[in-house]
Amino acid sequence: MFGLTRARKTAAVAATVAAAAAALLSAPTAEAADSRIVGGSTTTTSAYPFMMQITDASQNQFCGGTLVSATKVVTAAHCMVGESNSSVRVVGGRTYLNGTNGTVRRVSDIWIHPDYQDVTQGNDVAVLTLSTSMSYTPASYVGSSDTGVYAAGTTARILGWGTTSSGGSSSNQLRTATVPTVSDAGCASSYGSDFIASDMVCAGYTSGGVDTCQGDSGGPLLIGGVLAGITSWGEGCAQAGHPGVYTRLTTFSDEVTEQIGS
Numbered sequence: 421m422f423g424l425t426r427a428r429k430t431a432a433v434a435a436t437v438a439a440a441a442a443a444l445l446s447a448p449t450a451e452a453a454d455s456r457i458v459g460g461s462t463t464t465t466s467a468y469p470f471m472m473q474i475t476d477a478s479q480n481q482f483c484g485g486t487l488v489s490a491t492k493v494v495t496a497a498h499c500m501v502g503e504s505n506s507s508v509r510v511v512g513g514r515t516y517l518n519g520t521n522g523t524v525r526r527v528s529d530i531w532i533h534p535d536y537q538d539v540t541q542g543n544d545v546a547v548l549t550l551s552t553s554m555s556y557t558p559a560s561y562v563g564s565s566d567t568g569v570y571a572a573g574t575t576a577r578i579l580g581w582g583t584t585s586s587g588g589s590s591s592n593q594l595r596t597a598t599v600p601t602v603s604d605a606g607c608a609s610s611y612g613s614d615f616i617a618s619d620m621v622c623a624g625y626t627s628g629g630v631d632t633c634q635g636d637s638g639g640p641l642l643i644g645g646v647l648a649g650i651t652s653w654g655e656g657c658a659q660a661g662h663p664g665v666y667t668r669l670t671t672f673s674d675e676v677t678e679q680i681g682s
């Protein structure tokens with residue numbers, strides 16, 4: 421596998437010289453430079469109340485998540501590998517990583533898709549059950565028959581506290597950007613057999629410049645305001661010809677619904 425990034429807990433690691441050089445080489449083009457996640461702009465959890473920080477027990481954020489009911493949060497399976505109920509917290513209503521406000525919840529169950537092995541093999545979805553309900557407005561999510569939402573070129577919104585460049589630092593404030601969905605054929609030409617169309621959908625500009633990055637994993641890809649994807653992986657971040665890869669939630673919608681009911 422090539423330079424595949426699954427930042428997660430390494431999000432705060434300082435940039436290496438090589439990463440810094442790579443970041444320069446993949447610097448956004450002039451037209452994308454100001455759409456700065458990578459590219460995009462700051463926002464708040466008031467604007468996106470379902471946007472959750474997934475943190476360790478000390479409330480250090482390492483992934484994003486989406487509140488989909490009073491006690492259920494959708495995130496990425498790769499975020500939850502090696503975690504336990506006692507090692508994870510979900511924090512709502514906290515726009516800044518260094519904030520102490522909002523609502524902190526413990527989790528009473530972590531469901532990781534039973535077929536999850538590695539991000540490039542798909543099934544990158546997990547559902548957390550909160551010990552106590554969270555009073556923020558949840559997001560709705562796609563149904564299994566809503567597969568038309570991914571039509572190539574559709575505008576999708578990404579959100580997170582992840583790094584603002586590959587190998588860079590996390591953003592203290594929540595950021596958001598919009599990126600066009602990419603056709604399955606286009607994504608396959610970028611990633612070959614690591615792209616599994618049944619389980620993944622890509623989004624990003626051909627020229628790069630705007631993308632999710634390390635620490636954004638588990639967070640939402642919204643299409644028409646509805647949760648349609650989960651930030652999963654990519655080669656580097658915001659590189660031309662290498663769009664971000666998201667869990668194709670329509671494929672897992674029924675399983676998520678089953679978890680929400682359990």
Ligand code: ARG
Nearest residue numbers: 426427428635636637654664
């Ligand atoms: N795997 C990363 C995470 O754990 C997300 C990477 C997304 N990469 C991308 N190029 N869109 O935070």
